[in-house]
Amino acid sequence: MTFRAERRGTFRAERRGTFRAERRGAFRAEVRDQIAKWRRDGVFEPRSDSWLTGYDEDFSRRLGARGWIGLTWRGRGFADRFVLTEELLRAGAPVAAHWIADRQIGPAIARLGSAALKQALLPGIEAGDVRFCLGMSEPDAGSDLASVRTRAVRTDGGWLLDGQKVWSSHAHRATHAYVLARTSTGEHKHRGLTEFVLDMSAPGVTARQIPDMRGPGHFCEVFFDGAFVPDSAVLGSVGDGWGQVTGQLAFERGGPERVLSTYPLLALTLAAAGPADAGRVGELVARLTALRRLGKQVAARMDAGEAPIGAAATLKMLGNRFEVDVIEVARSVPGVPRAAIDDAVLAAPGFSLRGGTTEVLGVVIAREAMGAVG
Amino acid sequence: MTFRAERRGTFRAERRGTFRAERRGAFRAEVRDQIAKWRRDGVFEPRSDSWLTGYDEDFSRRLGARGWIGLTWRGRGFADRFVLTEELLRAGAPVAAHWIADRQIGPAIARLGSAALKQALLPGIEAGDVRFCLGMSEPDAGSDLASVRTRAVRTDGGWLLDGQKVWSSHAHRATHAYVLARTSTGEHKHRGLTEFVLDMSAPGVTARQIPDMRGPGHFCEVFFDGAFVPDSAVLGSVGDGWGQVTGQLAFERGGPERVLSTYPLLALTLAAAGPADAGRVGELVARLTALRRLGKQVAARMDAGEAPIGAAATLKMLGNRFEVDVIEVARSVPGVPRAAIDDAVLAAPGFSLRGGTTEVLGVVIAREAMGAVG
Amino acid sequence: MSMPDVEEAAVKVLGGAADMRDxxxxxxxxxxxxLGVPEPEGAGGTLADLTGVVRAVSAAGLSSPLPELHAPVVLSVRGQLIAPWGPAWENVNLAGEPYDIGDAPSSGAVLTRWRILHAARLVGGCQGAAARTAAYAATRVQFGRPIARFQAVSAxxxxxxxxxxxxxxxxxxxLADPEDDLVAVAALATASRAGTAVARVAHQVHGAIGVTQEMGLxxxxxxxxxxxxxxxxxxxxxxxxxxxxERAWDLGAGDE
Amino acid sequence: MSMPDVEEAAVKVLGGAADMRDxxxxxxxxxxxxLGVPEPEGAGGTLADLTGVVRAVSAAGLSSPLPELHAPVVLSVRGQLIAPWGPAWENVNLAGEPYDIGDAPSSGAVLTRWRILHAARLVGGCQGAAARTAAYAATRVQFGRPIARFQAVSAxxxxxxxxxxxxxxxxxxxLADPEDDLVAVAALATASRAGTAVARVAHQVHGAIGVTQEMGLxxxxxxxxxxxxxxxxxxxxxxxxxxxxERAWDLGAGDE
Known part of the structure; x- marks a missing residue:
């Protein structure tokens, strides 16, 4: 068998088609320039965990005006959103106000929402005016997301919500909420769930901040007392909520915010590092390179119509670990500002909890690993 | 409330009584001197994992002649054995031939054995002539030690063993085996087990080495085909084997060999370390100081008649982690001999398996943690 | 008054302190x-007795300047000199405790005592957080059973x-060798790393509720x-x- | 011949090699x-194609000097110069593979290509060991069920x-930026650490049988x-x- 004679000239072109060097590189450059300008103009101060704690409605409107909210449903796709969000997180820009709408609920509305709902909300989301919070977790449920007790009861032209959600970030200042509620009972807990879009100004909705380590912060409780949701604000099919939620997990877990929450601290660490720190800092640089590539792969697969749940879980598990390790290295490098370290330290307990705990992710990843071999 | 006036002079003497500085310090010095002499005389070469892979019957007889086998049942106690074994492991001395008898089976015979058994075996153990292997694990059982299928059937004046054991280190050259066998069936798997002492030269006993990563090594399979054990060689009570085994876990897990398997490599690393390595090596030094103190606490509690199962499991879990971390640091320090690293690397997979896996230990430790608060 | 009584009294009284000055x-x-200072100047007892009080106070989730009052030091931290509980208290740390940035050096023996006591502070905090974590896992129910029953949580x-x-x-x-400055360094380094590990694990087990003020973790x-x-x-x-x-091996062997 | 066919052929044929010389x-x-060398001197294809072959061979638990034949290098390892598959082969590594200690330096571009291919070797080994681990956990029964059902094993x-x-x-x-020597350094460092982690975990899951020659792990x-x-x-x-x-952030962005 002489391999060289047979295969001559066959695959040189093969794996090249997916690279779109000019356009994508250009978009990153454009984003960088704009962000740098905003920084120069004092529009924001960098901080860690800015996608959750950097809440700035004006900044969100700036992004909206630039056309940078809703890229995934406006014909640009996940790869471009990946570039945009990477650069925003790198800069520690205050993107929390529109984050949930842009990442998760906007795409869900675009895919599953009624024509009326799309018309009513997508333009507002794209402008940065419509701000979503998530109503998933409930008291005492923990990782058991399916144990939903919030009920939606049929009424004229819609549904009435009763119950309570918790850990809804920024609910007290969101314009809308995504709510997972039980529309029928007596079945397996994964059945009879429905996704709703709720106007937070509707009568019977109350949001209350939960004081955390920094005082009153982003976490809220939300109470529903006969809050009305019109039929047009049902997402997808009544009763199919659980399947729809799990289908969205790749969106929720596979983004760069699962890796870059402490990047602003890493940037300060890179600036301060001396020869004695080179090894520890270099390890972070190497790992980050691989993690960002993994994130890029996830985005490309979502653009290809896949739901890469296993890869997204892998990214999140390893990314959360990286985010914490950045803090540990930063602590060891002389000259990194204490305030930046402390800010990241207080945020860190949340990294591996939000969007699925390490334990939950481990099960998802192991399942993929065994599927890959079985 | 004025604390100073009330308590004047009450507790100065309290926590001093347990220190026996002179005698214990003197014993360590004696052991060190002897080991140093043996090293100078070329009696042994240091190596990692010497308590499992450093098999040297002559060296064991030397220790026996010195009176250093069986300290725990000869009136010296666990604290002295702790000092002795620490120094032997520190030196990487070949102690595998008598290790199991000295650590585990000798104490069990002394506590539970018949007068005949004691008379027959203890002097030989103390001399280094009687060498034990463990017959606990069985094929397909893994961590489920209680799933014993080896059977012991009553016969005139004793029992007949049929079955198979596996992972019995050095069984092919041991004089005796400890065997856990089922003496009655049909009950819960933890009942009906009995501990036996078996003469490896008895008819019907076959041991076969299992080739591992280094070729034919210490691991063996042992087959019993109607092998006879006299009644006098039953340890403790017939049917109480499981309770007796779990009671011995502190002996099996709480010794310095769960921390020091790679100490000879650490010694080379300490010798080679330069300023660039000081942090990583210093972390090991700090951790080792605490781990050794924990081992000393375990020994003291065993001398006090306790069975500190939780503390022993803690020591083993953290100690095994330390043993592996020594290798990782050694890899990073220029000048540490490659052969010493490779020797430890090949031994490392066994560290956290033998004597209870990390998973099993985690359950034991968590139980103690919750007991401590509940 | 026995040591447990002293520890209990310290926890109780300091729990009511208005602030660090109080x-x-x-x-x-x-x-x-x-405690640990010979009479008649001091209260007698051993350094171990004093660490017991420090640990108990910290395990209760309280701040106290016990180590600094016993051994007033100024530390060099990442190139800066820091007085943990200096008189001016111009800065506040992550735990709301005041500190100063100063420039007076401390003597070796005093620093060693402080390190031991500061390690005791961390040990107490670790013990308190670990105990809370075990108690929470044993009682918190999810998926129909206490979360401690899940192997990953139990780990x-x-x-x-x-x-x-x-x-x-x-x-x-x-404590076995309080004259050896390097054992104190080792103890403090180990306690420092344990603090990181315990805090991380405690929050992981507690979930979101662990970050609330209400929970107290x-x-x-x-x-x-x-x-x-x-x-x-x-x-x-x-x-x-x-x-x-040889020197590394002999660390902490002072009471043999 | 498609790339999967080439990979399969390489695994099959090298599996029958008597030793490294063979x-x-x-x-x-x-x-x-x-592969990856322009025709007519080379066989065409991309460097990615070549890494695919290297990975497949390594994932099968085989040795091959593919990277060294492609990019012959002499490395400085812990202060010594080492030729991984030199002509004399006077030493043998932990895997039974021969190597020399030499003194000829390699050019930067050649070294970068070798690093990429050596990383591919580690990646293949990780993939092979991880796949074996998953398969073993899914089939091995203990305490009455596949060990993969235990949360700790699943983790x-x-x-x-x-x-x-x-x-x-x-x-x-x-591979996206094979001209940048530092991305290759990053890839190799990550692969090196992954090798350590995967080997450790694989043995932990396999238990004692994992160290036997019979098991093949x-x-x-x-x-x-x-x-x-x-x-x-x-x-x-x-x-x-x-x-x-800025430079760190741009690592690996070569194909954007």
Whole structure:
């Protein structure tokens, strides 16, 4: 068998088609320039965990005006959103106000929402005016997301919500909420769930901040007392909520915010590092390179119509670990500002909890690993 | 409330009584001197994992002649054995031939054995002539030690063993085996087990080495085909084997060999370390100081008649982690001999398996943690 | 008054202190920091007795300047001189405790005593957080059973407990040889790392509720995060890496 | 011949090689190492095609001098110059592979290509060991059920898989910018660390039987242990720590 004679000239072109060097590189450059300008103009101060704690409605409107909210449903796709969000997180820009709408609920509305709902909300989301919070977790449920007790009861032209959600970030200042509620009972807990879009100004909705380590912060409780949701604000099919939620997990877990929450601290660490720190800092640089590539792969697969749940879980598990390790290295490098370290330290307990705990992710990843071999 | 006036002079003497500085310090010095002499005389070469892979019957007889086998049942106690074994492991001395008898089976015979058994075996153990292997694990059982299928059937004046054991280190050259066998069936798997002492030269006993990563090594399979054990060689009570085994876990897990398997490599690393390595090596030094103190606490509690199962499991879990971390640091320090690293690397997979896996230990430790608060 | 009584009294009284200045006043009045100082100047007792009080106070999630009143030091932390509980108290750490940035050096023996006592502070915090974590896992129900029944959670509970046990053992080694400055360094480095590990695991087990003020876990973990960097292991461990085998092996063998 | 066919052929034929000399002869005859070298001197294809072959061979638990035949280098490892598959082969590594200690330096571009291919070797080994681990956990029964059903084991299976995925992503980043020597350094450092993690976890899941020759896991893990130190991450990572933020951030962005 002489391999060289047979295969001559066959695959040189093969794996090249997916690279779109000019356009994508250009978009990153454009984003960088704009962000740098905003920084120069004092529009924001960098901080860690800015996608959750950097809440700035004006900044969100700036992004909206630039056309940078809703890229995934406006014909640009996940790869471009990946570039945009990477650069925003790198800069520690205050993107929390529109984050949930842009990442998760906007795409869900675009895919599953009624024509009326799309018309009513997508333009507002794209402008940065419509701000979503998530109503998933409930008291005492923990990782058991399916144990939903919030009920939606049929009424004229819609549904009435009763119950309570918790850990809804920024609910007290969101314009809308995504709510997972039980529309029928007596079945397996994964059945009879429905996704709703709720106007937070509707009568019977109350949001209350939960004081955390920094005082009153982003976490809220939300109470529903006969809050009305019109039929047009049902997402997808009544009763199919659980399947729809799990289908969205790749969106929720596979983004760069699962890796870059402490990047602003890493940037300060890179600036301060001396020869004695080179090894520890270099390890972070190497790992980050691989993690960002993994994130890029996830985005490309979502653009290809896949739901890469296993890869997204892998990214999140390893990314959360990286985010914490950045803090540990930063602590060891002389000259990194204490305030930046402390800010990241207080945020860190949340990294591996939000969007699925390490334990939950481990099960998802192991399942993929065994599927890959079985 | 004025604390100073009330308590004047009450507790100065309290926590001093347990220190026996002179005698214990003197014993360590004696052991060190002897080991140093043996090293100078070329009696042994240091190596990692010497308590499992450093098999040297002559060296064991030397220790026996010195009176250093069986300290725990000869009136010296666990604290002295702790000092002795620490120094032997520190030196990487070949102690595998008598290790199991000295650590585990000798104490069990002394506590539970018949007068005949004691008379027959203890002097030989103390001399280094009687060498034990463990017959606990069985094929397909893994961590489920209680799933014993080896059977012991009553016969005139004793029992007949049929079955198979596996992972019995050095069984092919041991004089005796400890065997856990089922003496009655049909009950819960933890009942009906009995501990036996078996003469490896008895008819019907076959041991076969299992080739591992280094070729034919210490691991063996042992087959019993109607092998006879006299009644006098039953340890403790017939049917109480499981309770007796779990009671011995502190002996099996709480010794310095769960921390020091790679100490000879650490010694080379300490010798080679330069300023660039000081942090990583210093972390090991700090951790080792605490781990050794924990081992000393375990020994003291065993001398006090306790069975500190939780503390022993803690020591083993953290100690095994330390043993592996020594290798990782050694890899990073220029000048540490490659052969010493490779020797430890090949031994490392066994560290956290033998004597209870990390998973099993985690359950034991968590139980103690919750007991401590509940 | 027996030691457990002293510990209990300190926890109770300091729990009612309005702030650190108040805590310092109470501590000085009671003379708790003079435990381990020979009479008649001090209150007698051993350094171990004093560490017991420090640990108990910290395990309760409280701040106190016991170590600083006993051994007033100024530390070099990441190139800056820091007085943990200086008189001006111009800065506040992550746990809401005041500190100063100063420039007076401390003597070696005083620094060693402070390190031992500061390690005791961390050990107490680890013990408190680990105990809370075990208790929470044993009682919190999810998917129909206590979360401690899930192997992954049980492993975390074990880890927190083990780290607290290890840090306590390191402290005991330092107490066995309080003249050896390097055992104190080792004990503090180990306690510092344990603080990091226990805080991480405790929050992982508690889930989101662990960060709320209501749960109270953060009273322990914020202190661990503040204390572990005063100084952190990255400054301490290099002091132990070039000792050579014999000196390293003999660390903590002072009571043999 | 498609790439999967080439990979399959390489695994099959090299699996029958008597030793490394034989493997080198076969590889050279088949011209596999010329993948990624422009025709007519080479066999065309991309460097990615060649890494695919290297990965497949390593994932099967086999040794081959593919990287060295493609990019003959002499490495500085912990202060010594080492030719991984030199002509004299006076030493043998942990995996039974021969190597020399030499003194000829290699050019930067050649070294970068070798690093990418050596990373591919580690990635393949990680993938092979992770896949074996998952398969073993899914089928091995203990306490009455497959051990994968135990959360602690499942977490280990996930870890092995995740590390292999991460190392593969690092390799892809290096392939996206094969002119940048530092992305190759990053990819190799990540693969080296992944090798350590995967080998550890694989043995933990397999238990005692994992160290037996019969099980065959050690054909993968011994290679991971040998390859990860050729050179190890401790030599590579310091090259990446002082780049500054902008250069570090742009690593691996070559295909955008």
């Amino acid at each position: 805590a310092a006043r109470i501590t000085a009045e009671q003379g708790w920091h003079l 975390l509970v074990a880890e927190a407990h083990a780290q607290a046990v290890l840090a306590a053992a390191g402290l005991e080694a330092a 953060e009273r322990l973990t914020r202190r661990l995060w503040a204390w572990r960097d005063l100084p952190g292991e990255a400054e301490l461990e290099p002091l132990l890496g070039l000792l050579g085998e | 493997a080198a002869r076969i590889t050279a005859e088949q011209g596999w190492h010329l 280990l299976v996930a870890e092995a898989h995740a590390q292999a995925v991460l190392a593969a992503a690092g390799l892809e980043a290096a 050690e054909r993968l893990t011994r290679r991971l242990w040998a390859w990860r130190d050729l050179p190890g991450e401790a030599e590579l990572e310091p090259l990446l720590g002082l780049l500054g933020e």
